[in-house]
Amino acid sequence: MQKYDSIIFDIDGTLWNASKASSNGWNVYLTKKGYHATVKKEDIESVAGCIFEECVKKLLAHINEPLPSLLKNLNHHETEAVKSEGGVFYNKVKELMPRLANKYKLYLVSNCQEWYMNVFFEKSNFKNLFADWDCHGRLKRSKADNIKDIIKRNNLQNPVYIGDTMIDKNASSEAGIDFIHARYGHQKIESEMAFNSFEELAHYLLCQ
Numbered sequence: 001m002q003k004y005d006s007i008i009f010d011i012d013g014t015l016w017n018a019s020k021a022s023s024n025g026w027n028v029y030l031t032k033k034g035y036h037a038t039v040k041k042e043d044i045e046s047v048a049g050c051i052f053e054e055c056v057k058k059l060l061a062h063i064n065e066p067l068p069s070l071l072k073n074l075n076h077h078e079t080e081a082v083k084s085e086g087g088v089f090y091n092k093v094k095e096l097m098p099r100l101a102n103k104y105k106l107y108l109v110s111n112c113q114e115w116y117m118n119v120f121f122e123k124s125n126f127k128n129l130f131a132d133w134d135c136h137g138r139l140k141r142s143k144a145d146n147i148k149d150i151i152k153r154n155n156l157q158n159p160v161y162i163g164d165t166m167i168d169k170n171a172s173s174e175a176g177i178d179f180i181h182a183r184y185g186h187q188k189i190e191s192e193m194a195f196n197s198f199e200e201l202a203h204y205l206l207c208q
Helices: 019-032 041-046 052-059 067-085 093-103 114-124 143-153 166-175 198-206
Strands: 006-009 105-110 130-135 159-163 178-182
Touching (some): 019 041, 019 067, 041 052, 067 114, 093 198, 105 143, 114 130, 143 159, 143 166, 159 166, 166 178, 178 198
Parallel strands (some): 006 105, 006 159, 105 130
């Protein structure tokens, strides 16, 4: 008997990595303003899983600009960069996601902004693979609450959440569902179930 009836995915660090594009967008604004600051791809990865405002607070606390203005301007430039450059899909994601969709109901829950999820759909052509999705940017709800909402409105009986950060693990626990760690993503954490590549993860789920 199949262990799970559905899979809820995180995006960044699980299906693709758009940290380079995000950092490029931030740096365009920082350079334009003459700020003595540069954000690296690794800096963006270090705050993976956090909501946008927390990412900015952690990485650019020293910037002397009112937070609402800084958030608005960074968001604008990041949007343009990610729309232009996209993210790097992890190996075998494009080949194996359609196979997973043939076996499971697939869902997305991310702490990203709504525009980011839309760009992901545009770049991946995966929108038709997902039965439902939600993100922090839509209603500013926590990841755990968004997972709970997905479960409730789709009447899921035994879903699993797949993500790469401690935030993902904790949200899954709060929502009362199993968690699988994408060890190939941004954070190394302790998890009962973890996989070193998307291909390994997908093959495990396809063989259930």
